Amino acid sequence: MPIQINKAVVGKELPPFAVTVERGKIKEFARAVGDLNPFYLDDRVGGASEWGDIVAPPTFAITFRDEAADTGALLRDLGTDISRVLHGEQEFELHRPIQPGGTYLCRAKVTDIYEKTGKSGPMAFVVRETSVTDRANELVATLRSVTVIRL
Amino acid sequence: MKYAKLYFEDVRVGDELPPLVKGPIPQIQLTRYAGASGDFNPIHQDDEFARAAGMGGVFAHGMLSMGFVAQSLTEWAGAGSVRKLGIRFAGLVRLKDTVTCRGRVLEKTSKDDAHTVELEVWAENGKGDKVVTGRATLALPARA
Numbered sequence: 001m002p003i004q005i006n007k008a009v010v011g012k013e014l015p016p017f018a019v020t021v022e023r024g025k026i027k028e029f030a031r032a033v034g035d036l037n038p039f040y041l042d043d044r045v046g047g048a049s050e051w052g053d054i055v056a057p058p059t060f061a062i063t064f065r066d067e068a069a070d071t072g073a074l075l076r077d078l079g080t081d082i083s084r085v086l087h088g089e090q091e092f093e094l095h096r097p098i099q100p101g102g103t104y105l106c107r108a109k110v111t112d113i114y115e116k117t118g119k120s121g122p123m124a125f126v127v128r129e130t131s132v133t134d135r136a137n138e139l140v141a142t143l144r145s146v147t148v149i150r151l
Numbered sequence: 152m153k154y155a156k157l158y159f160e161d162v163r164v165g166d167e168l169p170p171l172v173k174g175p176i177p178q179i180q181l182t183r184y185a186g187a188s189g190d191f192n193p194i195h196q197d198d199e200f201a202r203a204a205g206m207g208g209v210f211a212h213g214m215l216s217m218g219f220v221a222q223s224l225t226e227w228a229g230a231g232s233v234r235k236l237g238i239r240f241a242g243l244v245r246l247k248d249t250v251t252c253r254g255r256v257l258e259k260t261s262k263d264d265a266h267t268v269e270l271e272v273w274a275e276n277g278k279g280d281k282v283v284t285g286r287a288t289l290a291l292p293a294r295a
Contacts, residue, residue, distance in 0.1 A: 025187070032180070032187035033218035034173060037154065039230030051231065058221040058233040062214050063188050082192055083204040087213040091237035144237075150205070 005124040005149060006079045007113045014074070014108040017066035023100035026056045029063060056098040061132060061141050062090070064106050074110075078126065080149050088125060089146035096140045104132045104140055115151070122151040157228045159259070159266035159291040168254030168270065171223035174277075175247045176211055184215045206243070213240035216250055216283045220272050223252035228289045234267060238285035242276065249277045254287065266293050 023043075030040040035057055038045040046054030065071075075081055098104070112127040125146050132141040181195045190212055193200040201209045217238045224233055244250055254272040268291060273284045 028183075029187040029218075032183040033215065033222060034180070035218065035222040035225070037222075037225060037230050049230075055231055057218065057230075058225065058236055059214060059218050065189055083194065083200070085192070087240050089237070089239045090214065090217055091235070092233075093235045094233060097231055 004079055005113060005115065005126075005151065006077060009074075009077050009110050009126070010113050012077070012110045014110075015066065015069070016105055016107045017068065019064045019104050019106060021056065021060075021098055021100055021102045021104070023054070025063065026054060026060060026098075026100060029060055030057050033057065033059075051097050051099060053099050053101075058092060058094060059090075060098055061092060061094075061143055064104065064130075064132065066106075078113075078124075078149065084150045086148040086150065087145070088148040089144075091144040093142040094140075095142075096134065096138060098140060102134065102140075104134055107131050107133075120150065124149040124151055154226065154229070157232075157291060159261070159268070159293045160295070162256055162259060162268050162291065164256050164259060166256040168223055168227055168252070168256075168272070171219065171226065171252040172249055173219045173222075173252070174249035176215075176244060176250065178209070178246055181209070181211055181215070181246075184212055184218075188212065188214060190214065209246060211244040211246075211248075213238075213244075213283070216240070216244055216274055219250055220252050220254075220274055220283060220285070220287075223254065224270070224272070224287055224289060228268075228291060232289045232291060233287060234290050235288035236272075236285065237287075238272075238283050240282075241284050242280050242282040244276060244282050248282075250282060251275050257286075261293075264293075266291050 108130040130143040252274045254270045258269040270287045
């Protein structure tokens, strides 16, 4: 029997959290993708670049997460669990480079939940938007994700 | 030449992105990507879990394919060029699949000193099925 999704979660702002970007993490991420761009991996190339240091690859902000959070909490709030979750869509708007040592504030909000029935049955779509700002409160990146929950 | 500087004037609407072929995807890459991204969902590691979840077996993180698409763009246009990248995860990538990232320039825009190109992007598995589709906006330097 399909599960119910708790739509009261719409509008929920998740607690803001900070991340500090580690040099080694940028490199680990690039290598895991198999993207060996020297602007991600080579400190000397990064140092000679317009950015003064290596930069993170475009999807790196997906690694930003609240270490203090209970990762299952949002799913439980929604009334589901990880085995039913699929990544539907992901979008990054990148305004400023993300670099080692950068400290960024992430503010996420569930902006919409809708349901549809597709080939594989009924599904709920949870839309979350996250703004990433730096210490000058300048917008560094905006992330938008759609998580699909198989009901 | 990979990592060469690409200028706005060198790009034409309709130009195709040089295809980037990734894979065959090994399990160890999903393990490394899990460690790197923090996504430890067992659905990408544990075949039994993935079958019990009704997914037919282990499949790759959608974000791994998105990383491949990002790589295809930055290898063409340069690191730091991606201003926007939006992807829909259309199909599952299984172990041993190859993923070929492609793209096509849709539009060129110049506004004040900023020059951007918009591309349609997608990636196909070995059978030619689209596994991801989307759009990208890149900022490019101008010669003039």
